[in-house]
Amino acid sequence: MGASNSPSFFPDRVHIALEIEIPSDVRYIERVVEIVAMQCAQFAYPARQRCLNIPVALSEALSNAILRGNGERVGARVQVKVDVTRERLILEVLDEGLGFDFEDCLTDPTEPGNLEREDGRGLFLMTQLMDRIERFSNQGNVVRMTLTRND
Amino acid sequence: MGASNSPSFFPDRVHIALEIEIPSDVRYIERVVEIVAMQCAQFAYPARQRCLNIPVALSEALSNAILRGNGERVGARVQVKVDVTRERLILEVLDEGLGFDFEDCLTDPTEPGNLEREDGRGLFLMTQLMDRIERFSNQGNVVRMTLTRND
Amino acid sequence: MSFAIKKQGDIVVVDVEGQLIVGNRQELKQRVLDELEKGERKFLIDFSQTGYIDSSGLGVLVSLSKKIREQGGELRLANLNDDLKTLFELTKLDTLFQISDTRERALETF
Amino acid sequence: MSFAIKKQGDIVVVDVEGQLIVGNRQELKQRVLDELEKGERKFLIDFSQTGYIDSSGLGVLVSLSKKIREQGGELRLANLNDDLKTLFELTKLDTLFQISDTRERALETF
Ligand SMILES: Nc1ncnc2c1ncn2[C@@H]1O[C@H](COP(=O)(O)OP(=O)(O)O)[C@@H](O)[C@H]1O
Numbered sequence: 001m002g003a004s005n006s007p008s009f010f011p012d013r014v015h016i017a018l019e020i021e022i023p024s025d026v027r028y029i030e031r032v033v034e035i036v037a038m039q040c041a042q043f044a045y046p047a048r049q050r051c052l053n054i055p056v057a058l059s060e061a062l063s064n065a066i067l068r069g070n071g072e073r074v075g076a077r078v079q080v081k082v083d084v085t086r087e088r089l090i091l092e093v094l095d096e097g098l099g100f101d102f103e104d105c106l107t108d109p110t111e112p113g114n115l116e117r118e119d120g121r122g123l124f125l126m127t128q129l130m131d132r133i134e135r136f137s138n139q140g141n142v143v144r145m146t147l148t149r150n151d
Numbered sequence: 152m153g154a155s156n157s158p159s160f161f162p163d164r165v166h167i168a169l170e171i172e173i174p175s176d177v178r179y180i181e182r183v184v185e186i187v188a189m190q191c192a193q194f195a196y197p198a199r200q201r202c203l204n205i206p207v208a209l210s211e212a213l214s215n216a217i218l219r220g221n222g223e224r225v226g227a228r229v230q231v232k233v234d235v236t237r238e239r240l241i242l243e244v245l246d247e248g249l250g251f252d253f254e255d256c257l258t259d260p261t262e263p264g265n266l267e268r269e270d271g272r273g274l275f276l277m278t279q280l281m282d283r284i285e286r287f288s289n290q291g292n293v294v295r296m297t298l299t300r301n302d
Numbered sequence: 303m304s305f306a307i308k309k310q311g312d313i314v315v316v317d318v319e320g321q322l323i324v325g326n327r328q329e330l331k332q333r334v335l336d337e338l339e340k341g342e343r344k345f346l347i348d349f350s351q352t353g354y355i356d357s358s359g360l361g362v363l364v365s366l367s368k369k370i371r372e373q374g375g376e377l378r379l380a381n382l383n384d385d386l387k388t389l390f391e392l393t394k395l396d397t398l399f400q401i402s403d404t405r406e407r408a409l410e411t412f
Numbered sequence: 413m414s415f416a417i418k419k420q421g422d423i424v425v426v427d428v429e430g431q432l433i434v435g436n437r438q439e440l441k442q443r444v445l446d447e448l449e450k451g452e453r454k455f456l457i458d459f460s461q462t463g464y465i466d467s468s469g470l471g472v473l474v475s476l477s478k479k480i481r482e483q484g485g486e487l488r489l490a491n492l493n494d495d496l497k498t499l500f501e502l503t504k505l506d507t508l509f510q511i512s513d514t515r516e517r518a519l520e521t522f
Pocket residue numbers: 060064065068069070095097099100105106107118119120121122123124141467
């Protein structure tokens with residue numbers, strides 16, 4: 001489908017919405033990340049965002065949902081909603097937990113006292129790698145992350 | 152991302168919804184088909200459906216929308232809505248035209264008298280390649296095609 | 303999509319690379335008609351590099367075939383993959399065209 | 413994801429192929445700790461084949477580094493691509509680890 005790669009005929013508006021549901025098992029994370037990264041590849045998001053920002057931030061949100069939100073209870077589900085356009089990516093990760101206070105839980109792993117800690121880098125990386133993080137409740141705990149395309 | 156290809160960790164439920172908007176210009180067709188085919192590849196739809204049924208039926212609906220529905224008026228838009236799960240694909244193609252009577256317009260190109268005609272195979276192919284075709288009006292003319300995965 | 307046209311003996315061989323659809327079918331039509339006008343009479347279209355073909359692509363093949371026959375020439379097709387074969391069967395166009403499995407077979411039997 | 417472990421002189425070299433994330437970090441941890449228990453003291457983890465690393469992957473590296481140092485050993489990292497370098501910079505872990513650009517450099521300077 002060679003000639004079609006000509007960017008001039010890329011549609012004016014493409015809007016992709018995905019919903020993915022997985023059991024509370026961390027082994028699903030990699031595949032979910034792959035599916036989302038593929039969508040961003042469709043829009044030719046910059047490599048940095050496709051290979052660093054999106055995979056890492058999404059992995060963090062997913063593992064928190066599975067391990068913290070759902071406490072790895074096998075029956076509990078994690079839902080992922082993805083909404084992508086050429087301009088921005090919105091990721092929502094929903095777990096069945098009671099939620100948490102984002103500001104309270106967020107620590108700075110770069111402080112000397114924290115540098116050698118094994119944990120506590122997840123929320124920090126999400127805030128560093130995404131442009132905006134929101135947490136709210138909507139029939140479960142939702143973490144919403146927004147990334148603006150930057151090229 | 153090798154190991155992740157293990158099918159056992161494919162999410163239980165993945166639902167992809169796309170909305171694509173293009174100007175009334177047939178040169179966009181190939182790219183739209185490519186984007187949709189890519190989505191079906193995510194679910195590993197059978198090659199026959201990915202390479203024949205979907206591309207041909209979608210191309211037909213798109214060229215009819217552009218050439219017949221919108222009469223190739225540059226300003227008129229064509230919208231494509233795609234809804235895919237592992238089980239089935241729904242394609243909706245919307246144009247700004249007045250619509251048409253599907254049964255009246257459908258001819259059988261395999262009849263001896265039609266075999267050497269240059270046109271008139273589009274709707275026929277759509278019905279042959281998709282499991283279900285519906286036409287209705289909804290702020291424009293909509294052709295909806297449903298394909299059930301068959302492997 | 304692109305077309306490669308070359309002559310093999312007195313046969314014009316056209317390779318269709320990519321899709322043959324409404325957006326580019328005129329280009330194929332024009333190039334084959336140009337050759338017909340120059341006096342060529344034997345045409346082979348090879349689909350080994352082709353993706354999908356839509357109804358207007360099929361329409362162009364039908365119309366070229368007719369025009370070539372009117373000039374006493376012949377159009378053959380070769381190398382349709384299974385999906386394309388099905389497309390020709392669905393539309394019964396497999397009864398209208400001389401279709402060869404391989405390019406060699408098509409060239410031999412002209 | 414998979415790990416390839418081999419010895420080069422007295423250095424244990426680990427290649428991380430694919431992602432280093434919550435789903436597989438324990439495997440890496442266990443294999444390195446096994447070597448440490450066997451008496452190995454010099455460790456090099458090569459990331460040339462690595463995709464992304466999440467916070468728990470980073471956590472495992474921090475904890476291995478600590479355990480190895482406690483035994484008088486040393487852990488070095490090599491071949492971080494630009495994205496991984498940024499990840500280490502964001503978390504200031506680039507100040508905690510000995511990071512070499514190439515595997516050769518890392519092996520030489522042990
Ligand atoms: N989805 C969630 N549900 C409940 N608590 C959460 C969730 N996500 C994060 N947290 C809380 O925030 C804390 C910090 O998370 P994080 O920065 O990812 O570090 P870590 O998970 O390594 O402790 C967690 O320990 C947990 O208490």
